[in-house]
Structures are given as C-alpha cells and as structure tokens.
Amino acid sequence: MSGAATVRPRPTVPAGAPTAPVPTGARRGLEIRGLVKEYVPGQPVLRGIDLDVAPEGITAVIGPSGTGKSTLIRCINRLVEPTRGEIRLHGEALTGLRGRALRLARRRIGMVFQEYNLVERLSVMENVLCGRLGYVPVWRAWLRRYPAEDIERAFALLDAVGLPDHATRRADALSGGQRQRVGIARALMQRPELLLADEPTSSLDPKTAVEVLELLARLTAEAGVPVIVNIHNVELAKRFAGRIVGMAGGAIVFDGPPEALEPVHLRQIYGGEDWL
Ligand SMILES: Nc1ncnc2c1ncn2[C@@H]1O[C@H](COP(=O)(O)OP(=O)(O)OP(=O)(O)O)[C@@H](O)[C@H]1O
Ligand SMILES: [Mg+2]
The missing domain is CATH 3.40.50.300 (P-loop containing nucleotide triphosphate hydrolases)
Known part of the structure; x- marks a missing residue:
C-alpha cells in the first residue's frame, strides 16, 4: 500500500434508518x-x-x-x-x-448496475418492488400481491429518487438517468446492509452522472448503508467517496x-x- 493515508469514511446522517436493525456490536x-x-x-x-x-x-x-x-x-x-x-x-x-x-x-446486499438491469416490460413500481423478491413468497410476487407496506415504501422511494409520477410507466420508456434512479430505489427497497455499485454512472452523461451519484450518496447516508462503488471517473470518485x-x-x-x-x-x- 503506497497511500500512507488512514481511512476516513464519510459521516452519515441516520435519517429514517431503513436498514434492518443489526445489534450495534455486530455492525x-x-x-x-x-x-x-x-x-x-x-x-x-x-x-x-x-x-x-x-x-x-x-x-x-x-x-x-x-x-x-x-x-x-x-x-x-x-x-x-x-x-x-x-x-x-x-x-x-x-x-x-x-x-x-x-x-x-x-438479500442483505443491494446491487446497482451500469446497465440498470431493470425488467424492461414491467412498470417502474414493479421494478422497485422486485427489491422485495428475496422477502416475499414467490407466489405472492408472481401474483403481484405485495404487502401494502411494501407498496407504500416503494412509493416513498420513488418520491425520494425524484420519480413520484412515474410509478405506472414501463421501464423501457425511461431515460438512462431515470432508469438508474429506479435501480437505486430497487436496491434500497431491499433494505440492504451493504450496497454494491458497478460503474453505476458510466452510461450516463456527465451532469446526470453527478445527479445520480448525489442521490446515491444522500439516500445511502440517510439509510446508514455503506456503499462500494466501482468507478472509472477519478474526479467523481474523489468528489463522492x-x-x-x-x-x-x-x-x-x-x-x-x-x-x-x-x-x-x-x-x-x-x-x-x-x-x-
Ligand atoms: N466470467 C469470466 N471468465 C473468464 N475471465 C473473466 C470473467 N470475468 C472476467 N474475466 C477476466 O478477469 C479479468 C478482470 O475482469 P473484471 O471484469 O473484473 O475487470 P474490471 O476491473 O471490472 O474491468 P473494467 O474496468 O473494464 O470493468 C479480465 O482479464 C477479464 O477478462
Ligand atoms: Mg468492471
């Protein structure tokens, strides 16, 4: 290791803390x-x-x-x-x-992908609810019968990622930036204890990339979820990590x-x- 530096994780804001409770000593x-x-x-x-x-x-x-x-x-x-x-x-x-x-x-680990990995023919809401697939019985997901609290939370997350009016749109009708916002909402829907993001902004224009990273940083800080992000853009890495x-x-x-x-x-x- 050539970086003499010590590790200094960013302080987080414990707003809402939607992660599953883990005993402090165990974190x-x-x-x-x-x-x-x-x-x-x-x-x-x-x-x-x-x-x-x-x-x-x-x-x-x-x-x-x-x-x-x-x-x-x-x-x-x-x-x-x-x-x-x-x-x-x-x-x-x-x-x-x-x-x-x-x-x-x-299901403890959320994932955000470069190419979003949304189910294109499903609605935005259904894509966000996919984050609960590890939690609800398969038959419920298949019948699209998610618990009311999951649906409420999905709406809240769509609001948080700036897509409150897009719930019923099909994923394939969205722009790249909007898709990645759905990808972030889906990952948080899982209430992850860790979020992994592999080049989440490489397919986005520079301005949208910054907006998406700002969103990712804010929501994961509020949720108290640590993030590991692979990123080619060194300036963006320095700005957000x-x-x-x-x-x-x-x-x-x-x-x-x-x-x-x-x-x-x-x-x-x-x-x-x-x-x-
Ligand atoms: N499924 C696979 N089978 C065989 N080799 C693989 C597989 N996946 C990756 N590799 C090889 O492993 C090495 C590392 O690949 P990896 O995708 O992890 O790199 P990366 O740092 O993510 O690259 P990039 O910045 O281009 O995304 C490469 O040489 C790649 O060809
Ligand atoms: Mg790679």
Whole structure:
C-alpha cells in the first residue's frame, strides 16, 4: 500500500434508518481476507485481496480495465465464486454459503448496475418492488400481491429518487438517468446492509452522472448503508467517496482518503504518465 493515508469514511446522517436493525456490536462492516479469484486455474485475477469496509460511507474502487474491480464486487455477492479467501459481513461468512443461506445473505446486499438491469416490460413500481423478491413468497410476487407496506415504501422511494409520477410507466420508456434512479430505489427497497455499485454512472452523461451519484450518496447516508462503488471517473470518485481504493494487477495499491490520492498513485494504478 503506497497511500500512507488512514481511512476516513464519510459521516452519515441516520435519517429514517431503513436498514434492518443489526445489534450495534455486530455492525462490523465487510471484512475480506486473502481473496483470490482464478477464472482459469493458475491465473489469478484477484491476488489475495485484504479489505475492511466500515459499516458506513462510500468507498470508491478505481483501477484500469481488466484489473478485477467487477470480479471483486461479484465475489462479495457471490455472483462469482471466489477461488480462495474469506468474506464476512458483520461477522457472518458470505463465502461457502449455499442454497437458502446464500439467498438470505444475498438479500442483505443491494446491487446497482451500469446497465440498470431493470425488467424492461414491467412498470417502474414493479421494478422497485422486485427489491422485495428475496422477502416475499414467490407466489405472492408472481401474483403481484405485495404487502401494502411494501407498496407504500416503494412509493416513498420513488418520491425520494425524484420519480413520484412515474410509478405506472414501463421501464423501457425511461431515460438512462431515470432508469438508474429506479435501480437505486430497487436496491434500497431491499433494505440492504451493504450496497454494491458497478460503474453505476458510466452510461450516463456527465451532469446526470453527478445527479445520480448525489442521490446515491444522500439516500445511502440517510439509510446508514455503506456503499462500494466501482468507478472509472477519478474526479467523481474523489468528489463522492470518503475512501479511495486503487487496484492494479488484481491487487490493492492505494487505500486512503481522496485528498491523499496524488499523481504518483495514479501512475502506479493506471501506469504511464502521458495521460496525466
Ligand atoms: N466470467 C469470466 N471468465 C473468464 N475471465 C473473466 C470473467 N470475468 C472476467 N474475466 C477476466 O478477469 C479479468 C478482470 O475482469 P473484471 O471484469 O473484473 O475487470 P474490471 O476491473 O471490472 O474491468 P473494467 O474496468 O473494464 O470493468 C479480465 O482479464 C477479464 O477478462
Ligand atoms: Mg468492471
């Protein structure tokens, strides 16, 4: 680690705190130890990642294309199976879980995607309610019979993301920025204990990207949900994250607050200097 910096997560505002209550002592955040991922045996993409993420604030992961940022995020929610290592959320192992235990663990982790991953032919409201799929019995979701409190909360979240009048529109009728707002509402609908975002603004214009990140930062701070966000735009990472993790070659080479990230670190992360 070349960033001498200590980690300083952003302070959060405990407004509304919609996360499931976790005993204070148990809120240890995310602990990753010795995480290795080899898609091809003997060719590690992640080379023994150790990372602790506090149970609050935004952590931005930056690094060149192909360095394993998405792999890291996907190992956390087990969309990708880690080859070795341990991942714990508030002390509970996420690695090694199967079946129902894995489904229960996954619903604790919200996800926001670059390409939004909405169900295009469903309404905005139904997409937000999809965030409850891990909670309601399948037959209820299938019959679209969500509890009244879920529907109330979905409306409140649509309000919070600035789409109060869009509940009945089809997802495919929305702009990219609106879709990502729905993606954020859906993730929060899950009442996650951790939110993972993989390039959430890469498909958006610069102004919309800032607006979406502002929204993500505000709502997750209010909810007390920590965020790990993969992001290519270093300026945006510095603006919105309290902590920057720089990856290169499948390892962490910088870890510290945005103000500690100097050109020397960027050269180490991205290589070369002509582009600086
Ligand atoms: N499913 C897969 N099977 C085999 N190799 C994969 C798979 N997914 C990713 N890889 C390889 O793992 C490496 C890391 O990929 P990953 O997508 O994690 O990088 P990234 O840092 O997210 O890149 P980008 O910034 O372009 O999104 C790359 O070499 C990629 O080709
Ligand atoms: Mg990626």
